[in-house]
Amino acid sequence: MNVQVQYLGPVRILVNKQEEEVELSSGTTIYELLQKLAVIYGQAFDREIFEDDRQSIREGLIITINGIAIGQLNDLQTPLKSEDVVTLLPCFSGGG
């Protein structure tokens, strides 16, 4: 199956692209997708995404699936479906 991955904020600068289509096997979780991307984009991406224990997402980053934060779903164990849109975005705050 294919999912769309969108990159916003500092992550976009890191990977140097706005979005891409990623091919995955059926039932892949969001955690497994992130691990796959970390292999592609290296240590800097890994540090941007994961806390040191690699069991949770770094504070300051939000990941949504079709616009819903994964915390509202099954967190990192949320399984992906074909044509899901996964967005990696910076945590929100202020600005005026």
Add this chain to the structure above:
Amino acid sequence: MYTYTGKILNVDLTDGRSKISTFNEDFAKAYIGGTGFGIKTLIDNQKPGIDPFDPENPLIYAVGAVTSTIVPCAASKFGVFSKSPESNLLGEAYSTGQWGAELRMAGYDILVIKGKASKPSYLWIDDESVQIMDASHLWGTTIWETEETIRNDLGDQLVRVSAIGPAGEKLVRFACLLNDHFRAAGRTGLGAVAGSKNLKAVALRGTHDINVAAPEKLQEFCKDLYERCQGPATSKYRVLGTPANVLSLNAQGAMPTRNYQSATFEDAEAVSGEYLNAHFVTKIQGCSVCPCRCEHVAEVREGQFKGAIARVEYEPTMAFGPYCGVNDLAAVIKSIESCNLYGIDAISTGIVIGFGMECFERGLISKDDTGGLELEFGNKEAMVEMVRKIAFRENVGDLLAEGVRRASEKIGQGSQHFAMHIKSVEMTGYDVRGLKTCALGYAVSRRGADHQRHGSYSWDLGGKVDRFKADESRGKLVMGDEDFYCIFDSMILCKFTRGIWKGYDEIAKLYSLVTGIPLSGVELQTAGERMSNLARLYNVREGLTRKGDSLPPRVMKDPIPSGVAKGSYVSEEELNILLNGYYKARGWTKEGVPTKLKVNALGLEAYSNIVEKEGT
């Protein structure tokens, strides 16, 4: 006490006199600084029920507990307080830059200005010397011109200036005070309060040393803080700045667009933080003693708005971008610059213009009213010109200068339905129809529509709650956020660092290292709760009821039409659930009034008459 000067400078512009009063350690410990000092001083010095433009309405500046020290991201912050000409309730706004540090170095923690000068004037505070200077030659000038002229007149380029522009002079209800070129005490119309006093500016020079209680331990503490300030928790601010919120909020269907007609903007990429940094940002600078440096200064280098320069944050980008249907960052930067020069709150101005655009498109106002402008969504030239018309009260700008609530009451014809305000203060950059914890924070915010008193959007957008459902448990979340932010705004710490702090205990430790006053985390948390309750008591005294804790009609009746949050809105039933939960968490009555039990528990017995009047 260390760091605190313990001095309050009281200035009467009517008779030109000034006098010093003092506060003791008990006051400092109970109210900390900033927010606590400001609200306490206001409730004690302002006669109940007076008009905000009455000369006796005090304009109060208060610095934070750690202002003027080496604490990173905190050194120069201050708050401004008064009765707001927008809401007729609590007016408060915060700024940073360099001015706040200078006030303490001049010898004062609090400045209270009352009365009205007989002619345009500015206040010149040079350590112990306090003078009221003629500002006739400054009246009508922009804020930047005012700052430059005062420095030249005084022969000192290091003088710090907090000033109003023509908008404040003309009593635009959301006029602001600006200092250090790009830093505004923006919201709730405190610039208009200054204008009503014929007060053009407050100029400062301070040369006193500030002595902290434990300099070596503080240095160690700050070294660790400094490193944390440069870590991943603040990277967004340092790399892209807060305009990074544009695409983030748009992706989650929470971007107020075209006066809340929609929650996603089709041209968000064109006004994004990513695009801004790639095409317009020329430098990134910071406040005094700040290791983060978040100020992204943008300049328009070509085209019809060439030469415009402004510090660009998310909220004004939203207000002059998606909110007005404009997809050109050059026009956004020009509009922000105009707000800085004329002295109007950029958020309110954008929201007011968006309201005006909807009125125009609905035929409720015409080109006769706009002075020939086609004030339609997306018309960037009309938007830029309308900023100026509002500041100078020209054509329909005179009506819009009254804010959306008053303007909609005058226009009528159903326009009140889409006048986006809470307690008469214009909405800010989160479409709360799909963020129900945040919606509660907005509804109960003590200074009107505001995200800064709570930050409760984090629960919703971070997926920590179901953002599309309302339940009573959100009350405790918002209360916790508000009280924590009271402490942030009393110390005063930059909210961009909130991700690095380990909680009340750590902040209390910092407080004691700086001031020498022993304070536990629990005492600090109680102080935050005290400030929230004192603010509520002030607002109740000035006429606030449960009815005022509400949301704009569009939020409560018009579902988000498309996108990931399609169909979401906050019903009246849901608002009541949220309010009930919040009042319960606070220990208030069903009408939202602090009980006597709560008042006494927080040491606010002196204000019992307010709750007794409400029968609680």
